[in-house]
Amino acid sequence: xxxxxxxxxxxxxxxxxxxxxxxxxxxxxxxxxxxxxxxxxxxxxxxxxxxxxxxxxxxxxxxxxxxxxxxxxxxxxxxxxxxxxxxxxxxxxxxxxxxxxxxxxxxxxxxxxx
Amino acid sequence: xxxxxxxxxxxxxxxxxxxxxxxxxxxxxxxxxxxxxxxxxxxxxxxxxxxxxxxxxxxxxxxxxxxxxxxxxxxxxxxxxxxxxxxxxxxxxxxxxxxxxxxxxxxxxx
Numbered sequence: 753x754x755x756x757x758x759x760x761x762x763x764x765x766x767x768x769x770x771x772x773x774x775x776x777x778x779x780x781x782x783x784x785x786x787x788x789x790x791x792x793x794x795x796x797x798x799x800x801x802x803x804x805x806x807x808x809x810x811x812x813x814x815x816x817x818x819x820x821x822x823x824x825x826x827x828x829x830x831x832x833x834x835x836x837x838x839x840x841x842x843x844x845x846x847x848x849x850x851x852x853x854x855x856x857x858x859x860x861x862x863x864x865x866x
Numbered sequence: 867x868x869x870x871x872x873x874x875x876x877x878x879x880x881x882x883x884x885x886x887x888x889x890x891x892x893x894x895x896x897x898x899x900x901x902x903x904x905x906x907x908x909x910x911x912x913x914x915x916x917x918x919x920x921x922x923x924x925x926x927x928x929x930x931x932x933x934x935x936x937x938x939x940x941x942x943x944x945x946x947x948x949x950x951x952x953x954x955x956x957x958x959x960x961x962x963x964x965x966x967x968x969x970x971x972x973x974x975x976x
Binding site: 801843847849855 | 907910966969
């Protein structure tokens with residue numbers, strides 16, 4: 753399968769700071785990026801979907817001003833958690849794909865806000 | 867997101883036995899169905915996809931789909947300790963979004 757690289761794999765930050773997570777498609781052009789969040793012992797919840805060059809579409813209940821998504825190129829999407837708080841601590845996972853093909857997961861980022 | 871329900875588990879099976887995982891979904895229009903395996907602290911990895919009614923076999927894994935009953939299952943034959951993980955059922959629609967079940971944790975006892 754295609755390779756999707758997500759960085760960092762883990763990050764610890766202080767409450768009130770912002771954290772940026774990168775998701776790169778290494779061997780294909782990802783027209784669509786999905787961002788998921790997973791709390792311990794729970795399933796993956798879709799946060800937002802972004803298409804290259806367009807604004808992201810956020811799922812109900814996800815604050816677009818807090819979770820900034822940029823998908824400016826076909827190989828890179830970023831998720832920035834702004835003014836992070838302990839309740840934002842979670843496992844964030846990207847999934848990259850193209851139209852009419854399967855999408856692939858990144859390795860995930862464990863965010864801990866202290 | 868569409869509703870996807872899985873038997874909550876945990877499911878404990880002895881090594882060499884068959885592990886049976888079940889999943890139901892709410893949207894009758896769903897077209898694609900997936901089983902992912904997720905080890906603790908890792909992202910999901912795709913182990914099976916199924917698109918039409920019936921059985922699909924891949925090695926020790928068999929997926930079964932019944933669209934009329936809105937039901938998809940996964941059988942793991944000859945279970946190995948390395949199969950111990952959480953198994954996520956996922957359902958896709960036209961826009962390639964995935965809706966996930968809560969997962970079933972499987973433990974294979976040596």
